[in-house]
Amino acid sequence: MPYTHNGKLMSKQILNGDNFASFFTDRQIICQTSIADRDDLVMEMLTLLAMTRGIGNVQDIYSRVMEHNAGDTTVIGNGIAIPHARIDNIKEPMVAIATSVDGIRFAHDSDLSHLIILVLVPNDQPATYLRILSALGRILQDKDVATSAAELTEAKDIEKFFHRGGMLLPDYVCAADIMLPPETTLHETHSLKDAIDLFVARDLTEIPVIDKADELTGVVTAEALLRVCLPDYILWMDDLSPILHFEPFIDILRKEENTWLAEISTDTYACVQVSEPAIAVAEAMARYKTSVCYVLHDKKLAGTITLPHFLNKIMRY
Amino acid sequence: MHVDSEPRITLREGLPRAVVMIALAIVAGWLTTFLGTPDYPIEQKQIMAVSIFVLIISATLLFWTIRLAIAFLGIAIMLGMNVMTLPEMIMKTELHIILFLVGMMTLVGVLKDLGLFTWIIQIVINARKMSGKRFTLILVLLSGIMPGLVDEVTSIVFVLALVFQVCDTLKVRPLPFVMMAVMATNVGSTGTMLGNPVGILIGSKAGLTFGSFLVHATPIMFASLMATLLLLLFWYRKDIALLDERLKQRRAEHLGLGPLVRIPYRRGLIIMISSLVLIALHHNLETWLGVADNTMLIVAPLAIAGVLMIYRNRRARHYIERDVEWWTLLFFMMLFAVAGALDSTGVTKNIAVHFTDTFGTNKYFLTPFIVGVTAVGSAFVDNIVFVAAFIPIVKSLVTDHPELHPLWWAMLFGSCFGGNITAIGSTANIVALGMLEKSHNTHVSFFEWLKVGAVVGLVTCLIAASIILIFYYGDASVSAEAQQVLEQLAAPHLAAP
Numbered sequence: 001m002p003y004t005h006n007g008k009l010m011s012k013q014i015l016n017g018d019n020f021a022s023f024f025t026d027r028q029i030i031c032q033t034s035i036a037d038r039d040d041l042v043m044e045m046l047t048l049l050a051m052t053r054g055i056g057n058v059q060d061i062y063s064r065v066m067e068h069n070a071g072d073t074t075v076i077g078n079g080i081a082i083p084h085a086r087i088d089n090i091k092e093p094m095v096a097i098a099t100s101v102d103g104i105r106f107a108h109d110s111d112l113s114h115l116i117i118l119v120l121v122p123n124d125q126p127a128t129y130l131r132i133l134s135a136l137g138r139i140l141q142d143k144d145v146a147t148s149a150a151e152l153t154e155a156k157d158i159e160k161f162f163h164r165g166g167m168l169l170p171d172y173v174c175a176a177d178i179m180l181p182p183e184t185t186l187h188e189t190h191s192l193k194d195a196i197d198l199f200v201a202r203d204l205t206e207i208p209v210i211d212k213a214d215e216l217t218g219v220v221t222a223e224a225l226l227r228v229c230l231p232d233y234i235l236w237m238d239d240l241s242p243i244l245h246f247e248p249f250i251d252i253l254r255k256e257e258n259t260w261l262a263e264i265s266t267d268t269y270a271c272v273q274v275s276e277p278a279i280a281v282a283e284a285m286a287r288y289k290t291s292v293c294y295v296l297h298d299k300k301l302a303g304t305i306t307l308p309h310f311l312n313k314i315m316r317y
Numbered sequence: 318m319h320v321d322s323e324p325r326i327t328l329r330e331g332l333p334r335a336v337v338m339i340a341l342a343i344v345a346g347w348l349t350t351f352l353g354t355p356d357y358p359i360e361q362k363q364i365m366a367v368s369i370f371v372l373i374i375s376a377t378l379l380f381w382t383i384r385l386a387i388a389f390l391g392i393a394i395m396l397g398m399n400v401m402t403l404p405e406m407i408m409k410t411e412l413h414i415i416l417f418l419v420g421m422m423t424l425v426g427v428l429k430d431l432g433l434f435t436w437i438i439q440i441v442i443n444a445r446k447m448s449g450k451r452f453t454l455i456l457v458l459l460s461g462i463m464p465g466l467v468d469e470v471t472s473i474v475f476v477l478a479l480v481f482q483v484c485d486t487l488k489v490r491p492l493p494f495v496m497m498a499v500m501a502t503n504v505g506s507t508g509t510m511l512g513n514p515v516g517i518l519i520g521s522k523a524g525l526t527f528g529s530f531l532v533h534a535t536p537i538m539f540a541s542l543m544a545t546l547l548l549l550l551f552w553y554r555k556d557i558a559l560l561d562e563r564l565k566q567r568r569a570e571h572l573g574l575g576p577l578v579r580i581p582y583r584r585g586l587i588i589m590i591s592s593l594v595l596i597a598l599h600h601n602l603e604t605w606l607g608v609a610d611n612t613m614l615i616v617a618p619l620a621i622a623g624v625l626m627i628y629r630n631r632r633a634r635h636y637i638e639r640d641v642e643w644w645t646l647l648f649f650m651m652l653f654a655v656a657g658a659l660d661s662t663g664v665t666k667n668i669a670v671h672f673t674d675t676f677g678t679n680k681y682f683l684t685p686f687i688v689g690v691t692a693v694g695s696a697f698v699d700n701i702v703f704v705a706a707f708i709p710i711v712k713s714l715v716t717d718h719p720e721l722h723p724l725w726w727a728m729l730f731g732s733c734f735g736g737n738i739t740a741i742g743s744t745a746n747i748v749a750l751g752m753l754e755k756s757h758n759t760h761v762s763f764f765e766w767l768k769v770g771a772v773v774g775l776v777t778c779l780i781a782a783s784i785i786l787i788f789y790y791g792d793a794s795v796s797a798e799a800q801q802v803l804e805q806l807a808a809p810h811l812a813a814p
Binding site: 231237259 | 429430431432434435438439475478479481482486488570571572573575576577578579580581632758
């Protein structure tokens with residue numbers, strides 16, 4: 001077994017095409033639980049994992065799962081809840097499954113969940129949880145899966161159900177897997193005034209500019225706006241007295257309604273295609289020294305990924 | 318220009334270059350053995366001087382990013398092998414030129430701080446009835462005149478700020494206008510002694526004054542600048558037409574080309590004009606004070622820098638630490654010392670004798686030959702490196718044949734105009750392309766530059782060679798300069814510092 005430089009056991013790397021069903025056996029499945037409380041069920045599932053596979057201190061891991069859950073990172077939908085946590089003491093992903101006929105509420109505003117999949121991932125396997133979610137993508141979108149599974153009375157049947165599903169982990173996490181829908185966009189025909197209004201009202205630092213076909217044509221940034229107001233030739237001066245009363249900004253204020261966004265938008269920005277590996281997002285942001293990457297479907301703007309969001313998804317999720 | 322980091326040279330990259338460099342040094346040393354004449358036999362010291370000189374010059378070219386380190390090592394080898402003594406080395410570093418450049422760089426730092434360059438840019442972007450052709454005319458004239466007042470690197474940095482401002486606002490590609498500015502800067506840098514380090518180096522070695530540059534260099538510079546303007550107007554006519562169209566659109570919308578602020582420019586302008594007048598009058602002051610030639614040329618920028626540092630004492634350290642390019646200046650010192658070793662060992666005398674034996678002393682051959690060789694050499698090698706290597710030969714040639722004094726001008730124009738031929742031909746080119754790459758992520762291919770650069774280089778070199786041949790040989794003032802240099806050489810205690 002390989003070791004890391006500080007003597008810790010290295011986790012087994014998850015290979016491309018690993019089947020999700022290989023992460024559990026019928027011994028980690030609780031059929032038609034009578035537990036109605038979310039926290040009690042999670043503790044029960046962790047205890048089961050501790051007894052059958054060994055995961056370390058159950059109480060600590062329980063706290064980690066609850067911490068994640070409080071951060072709204074638990075995927076909930078169509079009667080399925082997938083609580084998860086990243087922990088140190090395991091070498092490969094571990095999964096416990098529970099079904100509930102009556103259903104359990106995992107969040108205050110969510111529907112009842114009938115199929116609960118608890119996922120524990122080694123801390124040194126970035127994005128494994130995202131790959132597992134991607135493998136479960138088909139059942140997450142099927143409204144009947146959770147109720148059908150909850151009707152099964154034998155753990156063996158549930159195990160077979162997942163084996164039959166052929167839920168293979170994808171080769172890599174795509175940009176589309178971690179992107180968020182574009183929060184704000186501006187059209188080419190908007191003026192500089194509209195951009196400044198948005199910068200101020202929404203506390204933004206950059207806004208994508210799209211055309212009539214929703215294709216990304218450029219990005220307008222607060223930094224570019226500042227550079228328009230304070231170009232190099234003004235910054236050369238040591239003496240600030242000529243601009244003490246924001247004189248260069250006055251000029252912009254006078255013509256902000258007549259200035260089209262195209263004049264200050266830049267066509268140099270970080271972007272990737274939806275199908276590109278998520279690591280391309282990090283590469284683009286590093287290359288362009290920016291904290292926002294735009295995800296395109298051909299030329300259309302499909303989503304955005306900010307650096308904090310990327311770090312959360314890859315390093316903490 | 319400050320560069321934060323340079324790519325690391327690996328052993329795999331460095332080893333073949335080191336082999337080439339050592340091979341060149343050995344071949345040069347072997348060729349030196351054929352330079353001996355009955356009057357001037359070749360000594361082992363001279364062979365060593367040539368070998369080490371070629372080793373260092375080729376090393377600075379092959380390892381350009383660490384050229385200063387190579388130059389330091391070269392000096393150490395020269396001293397360690399007794400090719401030159403420590404006092405000789407110190408004398409050959411041309412400290413007076415370095416001090417002149419320190420003074421000028423400090424002055425430029427103060428002028429930038431005081432907003433003089435900001436004011437000049439604002440005048441252009443605020444100009445009424447601006448058109449594409451008018452902008453090109455202003456750009457070429459500004460780029461051509463400014464290096465003569467400050468220096469080529471300061472000039473190109475500030476002119477490019479104008480180019481980027483206008484091109485970014487009008488959404489036109491900046492490359493054609495960057496190339497126009499660079500080519501005009503290289504031509505303009507010959508106009509005065511201040512324009513290019515080559516100017517002050519040749520001026521100092523040839524005993525030329527600021528006034529002699531105004532009389533002999535400025536007219537050739539202007540004639541060449543006009544030819545450059547016409548060529549560029551034709552070559553980039555489509556880009557100029559597009560700029561013109563965008564300017565009209567913008568004017569119709571009553572929009573300017575950038576923010577305008579009220580700059581208190583008078584202080585900067587007065588300082589610049591006074592400094593230039595003081596430097597221009599250096600010869601008169603020297604005569605009046607009875608000091609050696611070119612003393613006041615060196616003293617004036619230092620005195621001005623001193624006064625300005627007292628006036629702006631809060632920023633004094635900043636000017637010296639940030640505005641003076643110490644890396645470049647130290648490299649110049651080492652390079653001058655290495656080139657000086659050829660002179661002090663007498664090897665240049667042998668080269669000059671063979672040069673005249675081979676090519677004769679015919680001005681109709683030597684003038685275009687010197688212009689051509691220095692132009693082609695400077696197109697591929699930094700012109701200061703090339704000129705530093707060539708100066709001892711021309712000096713020896715002119716000492717033996719004073720009527721060939723105009724060859725100094727041929728070397729000046731060849732080395733500066735040749736910088737336009739390739740993208741790496743001058744410091745201004747490298748600085749400009751670096752700025753373009755950083756700000757617009759735009760690269761220029763070698764051949765893209767060469768197409769226009771070769772035409773501009775050829776035409777301007779032909780103009781310079783023709784004017785020198787027609788007007789400068791037999792010119793009384795040129796002969797007087799030559800006579801003065803000979804007198805200085807005869808009486809070293811009166812020589813220029």
